Amino acid sequence: MQRGAIEQALKEIDAAFARLEQGTYGICQGCGRSIPVERLEILPYARCWVPCQLRAG
Numbered sequence: 158m159q160r161g162a163i164e165q166a167l168k169e170i171d172a173a174f175a176r177l178e179q180g181t182y183g184i185c186q187g188c189g190r191s192i193p194v195e196r197l198e199i200l201p202y203a204r205c206w207v208p209c210q211l212r213a214g
Contacts, residue, residue, distance in 0.1 A: 166202075173202035185209050 176182040183192050187209030196203050205213065 169202040169204075172204070187213065 185192050185206045187205045192203055192206045
C-alpha cells in the first residue's frame with residue numbers, strides 16, 4: 158500500500174511540473190480560478206482549489 162501511495166504522489170508531482178511548463182500551474186482544473194497560494198504551499202501539486210476538490214469527492 159505504501160508503494161502505491163508513493164507512486165501516486167510522484168505522478169501528481171510530474172503532472173504539476175507539466176502544468177508549470179504549460180503555464181497552467183496554479184489554475185483550478187475544475188473551474189479555472191486561481192488556486193490560493195496558501196493551498197499550493199501546503200499541497201504544491203494541487204489540481205483544484207478546495208471548493209472544487211470537495212465537489213469532486
